[in-house]
Amino acid sequence: xxxxxxxxxxxxxxxxxxxxxxxxxxxxxxxxxxxxxxxxxxxxxxxxxxxxxxxxxxxxxxxxxxxxxxxxxxxxxxxxxxxxxxxxxxxxxxxxxxxxxxxxxxxxxxxxxxxxxxxxxxxxxxxxxxxxxxxxxxxxxxxxxxxxxxxxxxxxxxxxxxxxxxxxxxxxxxxxxxxxxxxxxxxxxxxx
Amino acid sequence: xxxxxxxxxxxxxxxxxxxxxxxxxxxxxxxxxxxxxxxxxxxxxxxxxxxxxxxxxxxxxxxxxxxxxxxxxxxxxxxxxxxxxxxxxxxxxxxxxxxxxxxxxxxxxxxxxxxxxxxxxxxxxxxxxxxxxxxxxxxxxxxxxxxxxxxxxxxxxxxxxxxxxxxxxxxxxxxxxxxxxxxxxxxxxxxxxxxxxxxxxxxxxxxxxxxxxxxxxxxxxxxxxxxxxxxxxxxxxxxxxxxxxxxxxxxxxxxxxxxxxxxxxxxxxxxxxxxxxxxxxxxxxxxxxxxxxxxxxxxxxxxxxxxxxxxxxxxxxxxxxxxxxxxxxxxxxxxxxxxxxxxxxxxxxxxxxxxxxxxxxxxxxxxxxxxxxxxxxxxxxxxxxxxxxxxxxxxxxxxxxxxxxxxxxxxxxxxxxxxxx
Numbered sequence: 001x002x003x004x005x006x007x008x009x010x011x012x013x014x015x016x017x018x019x020x021x022x023x024x025x026x027x028x029x030x031x032x033x034x035x036x037x038x039x040x041x042x043x044x045x046x047x048x049x050x051x052x053x054x055x056x057x058x059x060x061x062x063x064x065x066x067x068x069x070x071x072x073x074x075x076x077x078x079x080x081x082x083x084x085x086x087x088x089x090x091x092x093x094x095x096x097x098x099x100x101x102x103x104x105x106x107x108x109x110x111x112x113x114x115x116x117x118x119x120x121x122x123x124x125x126x127x128x129x130x131x132x133x134x135x136x137x138x139x140x141x142x143x144x145x146x147x148x149x150x151x152x153x154x155x156x157x158x159x160x161x162x163x164x165x166x167x168x169x170x171x172x173x174x175x176x177x178x179x180x181x182x183x184x185x186x187x188x189x190x191x192x
Numbered sequence: 193x194x195x196x197x198x199x200x201x202x203x204x205x206x207x208x209x210x211x212x213x214x215x216x217x218x219x220x221x222x223x224x225x226x227x228x229x230x231x232x233x234x235x236x237x238x239x240x241x242x243x244x245x246x247x248x249x250x251x252x253x254x255x256x257x258x259x260x261x262x263x264x265x266x267x268x269x270x271x272x273x274x275x276x277x278x279x280x281x282x283x284x285x286x287x288x289x290x291x292x293x294x295x296x297x298x299x300x301x302x303x304x305x306x307x308x309x310x311x312x313x314x315x316x317x318x319x320x321x322x323x324x325x326x327x328x329x330x331x332x333x334x335x336x337x338x339x340x341x342x343x344x345x346x347x348x349x350x351x352x353x354x355x356x357x358x359x360x361x362x363x364x365x366x367x368x369x370x371x372x373x374x375x376x377x378x379x380x381x382x383x384x385x386x387x388x389x390x391x392x393x394x395x396x397x398x399x400x401x402x403x404x405x406x407x408x409x410x411x412x413x414x415x416x417x418x419x420x421x422x423x424x425x426x427x428x429x430x431x432x433x434x435x436x437x438x439x440x441x442x443x444x445x446x447x448x449x450x451x452x453x454x455x456x457x458x459x460x461x462x463x464x465x466x467x468x469x470x471x472x473x474x475x476x477x478x479x480x481x482x483x484x485x486x487x488x489x490x491x492x493x494x495x496x497x498x499x500x501x502x503x504x505x506x507x508x509x510x511x512x513x514x515x516x517x518x519x520x521x522x523x524x525x526x527x528x529x530x531x532x533x534x535x536x537x538x539x540x541x542x543x544x545x546x547x548x549x550x551x552x553x554x555x556x557x558x559x560x561x562x563x564x565x566x567x568x569x570x571x572x573x574x575x576x577x578x579x580x581x582x583x584x585x586x587x588x589x590x591x592x593x594x595x596x597x598x599x600x601x602x603x604x605x606x607x608x609x610x611x612x613x
């Protein structure tokens with residue numbers, strides 16, 4: 001029953017989320033030169049501290065970049081980068097990265113039913129987002145997911161659903177969740 | 193039942209039933225019990241090695257030197273060679289520490305596998321050895337010690353202790369992923385020195401006093417049992433490279449400087465510390481560039497800021513460094529410092545991704561000036577990296593190893609002598 005609530009909540013957030021600016025992937029490709037050293041030009045991250053962003057929902061990418069720009073979300077590097085981008089540039093670069101296909105593969109001998117129940121209704125069993133407001137988690141470095149969950153738990157990062165879900169998790173539980181999604185294979189391909 | 197506890201209940205149930213529960217084996221291992229951990233081996237002969245070898249033609253080294261691929265090592269970061277020279281350890285910014293062995297001594301590694309797979313690591317970037325063979329590993333928020341690691345690394349279950357238990361290196365609420373790659377060294381006084389990067393670009397004014405007291409944005413030292421912890425170095429932004437000058441016992445370290453002020457300021461730094469407790473200026477200054485004004489936060493009383501020895505190319509990211517105290521390189525390099533520039537991440541024109549060198553003036557003990565020793569890991573035409581040097585270590589024969597966490601490699605640079613005229 002409660003899982004239904006989450007799905008509904010997610011739906012509400014989509015309806016009432018940030019205004020979406022039309023983005024131009026081609027213009028975004030040029031802006032992506034600022035991103036590629038860490039996130040790769042196709043959105044497959046090149047350093048552990050950066051998440052894979054290729055093929056994520058444009059709405060999610062745009063909302064996060066706007067959050068970095070306004071200071072609602074803070075990061076040592078991303079606050080510097082996003083601070084210098086206009087809303088149009090953010091829409092364009094989000095469109096570029098969103099304009100990719102992702103293929104996620106569960107490790108051998110593992111079935112989707114074993115996925116962490118609290119996460120699957122938004123992030124999918126294989127870590128491919130089923131909502132526009134949730135990121136893909138497939139193949140992210142375990143420490144990246146671990147760090148984000150701890151940030152939600154401590155209040156450093158805030159989100160209606162994530163703050164509640166992470167509030168009572170122990171360090172060991174957080175690491176186990178992170179391992180599930182880190183172990184999923186991820187490929188990022190150009191849009192068809 | 194509340195919304196929250198219902199979710200947590202579901203979650204816990206799933207995890208207990210599932211195969212992915214990460215067991216922390218620390219307790220078992222400290223009681224010398226066995227776990228079911230197994231090694232992960234890295235193929236040294238496959239396509240990856242061939243692709244890495246193709247990078248070599250782009251790398252420039254001085255006349256008389258030769259570069260080769262030493263090992264395929266994913267995410268290779270800070271390195272430490274065991275005292276007997278039989279095995280090299282390399283940390284990562286993920287969850288692995290790699291052991292790297294060249295059994296036939298042909299200067300190419302033939303076995304790379306994860307060290308202590310029974311331990312759940314958390315950003316184990318920094319390995320360092322004591323002269324008597326204890327391997328310390330500085331993580332994001334814990335420091336581990338492995339006695340006689342050079343001899344026991346062949347077992348997945350290995351004796352381990354915590355010098356600093358989980359959560360006691362820094363307050364948990366100050367944890368981050370960025371600026372959490374620690375490095376460590378055992379000083380001439382036998383103490384353990386550990387860098388603690390501060391997690392912001394510039395820390396908020398209301399964090400300055402807290403960080404200064406703990407040593408976040410500094411280098412701390414402690415006895416090797418974790419006792420008598422104190423802040424040894426103040427006013428650092430994020431140092432990921434340090435070494436003691438074997439001639440003087442002084443600690444030298446690199447520092448990474450503030451982003452978002454433009455392509456050409458502030459400069460990177462190489463610093464020389466001559467006594468405990470010196471303050472190097474951050475967050476008020478990066479070298480001569482003012483960052484936080486005195487009107488926003490008063491400077492600490494009773495200290496004068498130590499200027500860096502060298503101002504380095506802005507944003508080039510000066511990381512791991514080592515004094516050269518072997519003999520197989522030409523004399524001009526003896527006693528000097530080699531260090532890795534990782535390369536910039538958001539400069540308009542990328543810079544760095546090279547190995548740098550400075551000689552030390554024998555009279556004053558100061559750095560003479562930075563010069564490029566090896567480069568070519570940055571494709572100047574496209575601005576893309578072929579590799580990103582991260583740390584420097586030396587083999588017992590005096591040749592240099594360069595870790596590269598972008599390419600996933602350890603390179604070797606040896607002096608082979610000048611061709612006859």
